[in-house]
Amino acid sequence: MKLNTTKIFKLRNVAIAGLFLFTTSSCLNDLDVKVNDDELYTSEQFYANPASYKQFLAKIYAGLAVTGQKSANGESDLGAEDDGGPNEGFSQYLRGYWQLQELTTDEAIIAWGENDNPTIKDLNFNSWNADNVFNEAFFARIFFQISLVNEYLRETTDEKLVSRGVSEDLKAQIKTYRAEVRFLRALSYYHAIDIYGKMPFATENDPLLTKPVMQPRDFMFNYVISELNAIEGELPAPRMNEYGRADKAAVWMLKAKLYLNGRVYTGTDKSTEALAEVEKVIGSTYKIAQIPYANLFKADNQINGAQEEIIFPIAFDGVKTRTFGGTTFLVHANCTNEVGVTLGVDYGWQGYRVRQEFIQSAGNTDPRIMKVAGNTDPASISDYLKFDQGTKLTKFSNKTSTGANGSDANFVDADFPLFRMADAYLMYAELAVVNGKGSPATALNYINALRTRALAPTVQQSALTPDFILNERARELYWEGYRRQDLIRFGKYLSGYTWQWKGGSVNGGNLPDYRLLFPIPNKYRNLNPNLSQNPGY
Known part of the structure; x- marks a missing residue:
């Protein structure tokens, strides 16, 4: 969904002061909706328009892609920096998630100064x-998203729909919309589970302006699973929703992710449950796209065949969803000006590249490791601020599969595949090889199907070891936001595997246990005394 099927309205002041995030300049007590610059609607006036329910739905989906009310940068959803809000470019959802999951590993190090x-x-x-x-x-971005969902659910209860005289046909559509936003809330809570462990918890049932209390990781895990179970039957079958919107396969994939990481999140192995969900995904109408591997990440990946594999994307459009995060960040930030031209953008930001240990683990010969042609920069990085150190790869591109440029030379069209079938294949292989669930022979077939698509040589059953699975995930999924999570799950994040600058020294070192989680920001703890800190911070 390129988010151009409905006009995305301005949601300026959602009632989330109780979620501790914002100062009064960015958070009042009402849902004020600005459809046009000179038209400010109250909540009930806004909902008098039957199209408003899908507009609000689109706004919540768009929250994964854009940051505010003006193109690229301006009127941030999270408030102006001068009023205590975060830097708008830093706050884009995917950019924030990607940086925490990738820059903290061997898959990326950024050359930017302070x-x-x-x-x-x-x-x-x-x-x-x-x-x-x-x-x-x-x-801030995670809990803004959750707040939008909570408000949507408050405004679409049966009682409110009846009071507004909503038609039966629209009620049926809204039932699906409600399931979709609950999926999006579950997705954000999953990201918080992975990154923060415990967190402030609020739903639509909490009164506005009530400061939430912290809930532990296992509570949140069980809550998200229960939510996904509750909405599964209310979502369309796989590939029966609009592209970019959630369906049953997205629910199965999210449950599989939670269960696969269940031992990390709860201390209890959930691999049997993970296998059941992965098999549902693999048995769905999504498939491994029989297109060149590179085309999965190009500017037309919503129509070039990649959409057959992408189970849930974050959709971007160089004209309609401009942002300095998302795939615009991912394309610009890993290249020079010269390489940027080959990727369909006007210049490069010379930021991130892989560390030498990633290349040593993933190998130099796999076609999926897309090195910049002719680049001779050393693999070792003795000065992280020098972009001309470190192996240069590409992945995301603003070129289409036919070689044309995207719709804009600065803002990128490529969608980000948050969930795709290749990952489901690799999750099955991991469950079979590492956890003893599923069939090793089937796992081999899935591994070789991906390698064949990529024009990499096939492997034999004897090759499938836990280390091979971890490295194969790196080869197939690098820069897709999984590396930190994978290293933690395989027990390689704190110790047992070292990369340059891990822990702050050029040769790297071990990390203390508390680095498995990020801290609850002091800024927001100061606004809500209910919030407690993670150990070590």
Whole structure:
């Protein structure tokens, strides 16, 4: 969904003061909806328009892609920096999630200094604290999304729909919309479970302006699973919703992710449950797209065949959903000006590249490791601020599968595949090889199906070891936001595997246990005394 099927309205002042996030300049007590610049509607006036329910739905989906009310940068959803809000560019959902999951591993290190990107080096060095501005921005974005969902659910109860005289046909559509936003809330809570462990918890049943209390990780795990079970029957069958919107397969994939990481999240192995959900995904109408691997990440990946594999994307459009995060960040930030032209953008930001240990683990010959042609930069990074150190790869592109440029030379069209079938294949293989669930022979077939698509040589059953599975996930899924989670699940994040600048020294070192989680930002703890800190911070 490129989010152009309905006009996205301005949601300026959602009632989330009780969620501790914002100052009064960005959070009042009403849902004020600005459809046109000169038209300010009250809540009931807005909902008098039957199209409003889908408009609000689109706004919540768009919250994964855009940051505010003006193109690229302006009128941030989270409030102006001068009023205590986070930097708008830093606060884009995908950019925030990606940086916390990738810059903290061997898959990426960024060459930017502290003047324009204060505290970015602490992600490179695994030395962040509770005042890290990138962590603050993502924390705020997660709970803004959750607040939007809670407000949507409050405004679409049966009682309110009856009071507004909503038609039976629209009520039936809204029932699906409600299931979709509950999926999006579950998705954000899953991200918070992975990154923060415990968290402030609120639903539509909590009165407005009530400051939420913290809930532990296992409580949140069980809550999200129960939510996904509750909505599964209310969502369309796989590939029967509009592209970019959630369906049953997205629910199965999210449950599989939770269960696969169940031992990390709850202390209890959930691999049997994970296998059941993965098999549902694999048995669905999604499939491994029989297109060149690189086309999965190009500007037309919503129509070039990749959509057959992408179970749930974050949709971007160079004209309609402009942002300095998302795939615009992912394309610009990993290239020079010269390479940027080959990727369909006007210039490069010379930011992130992989660390040498990633190349040593993933190998130099797999076609999925898309090296910049002719680049001879050394793999070792002795000075992380020098972009001309470190192996240069590409993945996301603003070129289409036919070689044309995207719709804009600055803002990128490529959608980000948050969930795709290749990951389901690799999850099955991991469950079979590492957890003893499923069939090793089937796992081999899935591994080789991906390698054949990528024009990589097939492997034999004897090759399938836990280390091979971890490295195969790196080859197939690098820069897709999984590396930190994978290393933690395989027991390689704190110790047992070291990369340059891990822990802040050029040769790397082990990390203390508390680095498995990020801190609850001090900024927001100061606004809500109910919030407690994670150990070590």
